[in-house]
Amino acid sequence: LLMDQLTGMDQLEKRLATKFNIERCLIVSGNSDEQPKVVGDFGELVNDALHRRLQEGTNIIAVMGGTTMAEIAKHVTPMETPKRHNLFVPARGGIGESVSIQANSVSALMAANAKGDHRVLYVPEQLSQEAYHTLLKEPSIKNVLATIKEANCVIHSIGRALHMAVRRKMTEDEIVTLRQDRAVAESFGYFFDASGKIVYKAPPIGLSFEDVEKIPTVIAVAGGKSKAKAILAYMKHAPEQTWLITDEAAANEILKGA
Ligand code: F6P
Numbered sequence: 259l260l261m262d263q264l265t266g267m268d269q270l271e272k273r274l275a276t277k278f279n280i281e282r283c284l285i286v287s288g289n290s291d292e293q294p295k296v297v298g299d300f301g302e303l304v305n306d307a308l309h310r311r312l313q314e315g316t317n318i319i320a321v322m323g324g325t326t327m328a329e330i331a332k333h334v335t336p337m338e339t340p341k342r343h344n345l346f347v348p349a350r351g352g353i354g355e356s357v358s359i360q361a362n363s364v365s366a367l368m369a370a371n372a373k374g375d376h377r378v379l380y381v382p383e384q385l386s387q388e389a390y391h392t393l394l395k396e397p398s399i400k401n402v403l404a405t406i407k408e409a410n411c412v413i414h415s416i417g418r419a420l421h422m423a424v425r426r427k428m429t430e431d432e433i434v435t436l437r438q439d440r441a442v443a444e445s446f447g448y449f450f451d452a453s454g455k456i457v458y459k460a461p462p463i464g465l466s467f468e469d470v471e472k473i474p475t476v477i478a479v480a481g482g483k484s485k486a487k488a489i490l491a492y493m494k495h496a497p498e499q500t501w502l503i504t505d506e507a508a509a510n511e512i513l514k515g516a
Contacts, residue, residue: 267285267287267506270285270506270509270510270513271283271284271285273513274502274504274509274512274513275502277493277512277513278493278494278496278500278502279498280493280496280497280498280499280500280501280502281498281499281500281501282501282502283501283502283503283504283509284303284307284501284502284503284504285504285505285506285509286299286300286303286481286503286504286505286506287505287506288505288506288507289481289482289483289505289506289507289508290326290481290482290505290507290508291482291483291484291485291507294329296481296505297325297326297329297330297481298329298332298333300326300329300330300479300481300503300505301329301330301331301332301333301334302333303503304330304333304334304413304477304479304503305333305334305335307475307477307501307503308334308337308372308411309335309337311411311475312337312342312344312411312475313342313410314341314342315341315342315343316343316344316345317342317343317344317345317410317411318345318347318405318406318408318409318410318411319344319345319346319347319365319368319409319410319411319412319413320346320347320348320349320406320409320411320412320413320464320465320473321346321347321348321349321361321364321365321368321412321413321414322348322349322350322361322364322412322413322414322415322445322446323348323353323355323359323360323361323362323363323364324355324359324364324415324417325359326415326479326480326481327359327361327364327413327414327415327479328358328359328363328364328367330364330413330479331364331367331368331371332367332371333371334367334368334371334372335371335372336371336372336373337372337373337374338372338373338374343374343375344369344372344374344375345369345374345375345376345377345405346365346366346368346369346372346374346375346376346377347365347376347377347379347402347405347406347409348360348361348362348364348365348378348379348406348464349361349406349409349412349414349446349464349465350379350446350447350460350463350464350465351379351380351381351463351464353426353447353460354425354426354427355425355426361379362378362379362380365377365378366378377402377405378402379399379402379403379406379463379464380399381393381394381399381463385461390461394463403463403464406464406465407465407469409465409469409473410473410474410475411473411474411475411476411477412465412470412473412475412476412477413477413479414445414446414476414477414478414479415445415478415479415480416443416444416445416478416480416485416488416489416492417443417444417445417480417485417488418442418443418444418484418485418487418488419436419441419442419443419444419449419450419488420433420436420437420441422444422449423436423441423444423449432458435458436449436457436458439451439457439458440452440457441457441458442487442488442491443487443488443489443491443492444488445478445492446465446466446467446470447459447460447461448460448467450491450492450494450495451491452487452490452491453491453494454491454492454493454494454495455495456495467495470497471497473497473499474499475499475501476496476497476499476500476501477500477501477503478492478493478496478500478501478502478503479502479503479504480502480504480508481503481504481505481507481508482505482507482508483507483508483511485508486507486508486511486512489502489504489508489512490512
């Protein structure tokens with residue numbers, strides 16, 4: 259029976275990776291909407307993937323925020339070696355999450371657990387154009403932005419569009435526009451409709467989608483039946499080198515319509 263289950267999961271992973279045309283898919287059993295332990299399992303898989311994929315020399319690992327990423331950070335284990343150094347940075351700045359789940363916090367915790375280093379990017383969400391352009395000229399900010407652009411690994415999550423718009427306290431007008439444009443997914447500050455088309459972009463601070471496309475290791479982590487539509491939409495746009503880490507509930511829901 260156990261063998262059958264293992265093969266079943268294997269097949270599910272292959273079907274999903276083929277459907278999305280991505281390098282790999284890893285599926286954890288259960289439903290993260292109802293079982294918090296599943297997110298811990300995502301963390302273990304991300305940690306394994308990092309240990310295997312990070313190279314000799316200096317790795318720059320860009321991370322996003324959110325509750326999934328904050329939990330994953332707790333599962334990172336020491337990954338420094340005499341030949342390998344790891345620097346964690348937030349992938350984007352200023353997208354209005356609360357402190358404990360901000361990309362800066364996730365990056366700092368991962369670095370502490372990995373025994374590596376981290377850099378912070380402090381660019382607040384609501385800025386006038388003028389302040390924004392001035393800030394981007396600040397040497398310390400310019401510096402960290404240049405480092406972020408050199409990332410060779412990125413770990414990110416995927417969220418439901420309207421849920422994320424509300425969580426980030428976007429304006430009523432912006433939310434109305436997102437509804438009109440039928441946004442269903444959000445990742446990296448971009449909103450996507452069900453066909454995978456970008457319908458909204460947050461201010462460009464940090465990694466852009468064009469940057470992500472060139473990064474050799476891209477790990478996307480999102481699960482739960484409630485995120486199935488969001489995952490499906492985002493994956494239409496995901497770069498081919500992406501590894502998707504998800505759960506059985508999301509995978510089954512996605513493949514139901516296939
Ligand atoms: O705001 C950061 C972010 O990673 C978003 O890009 C993503 O949609 C969301 O958080 C995921 O949040 P959660 O893990 O809490 O569902």
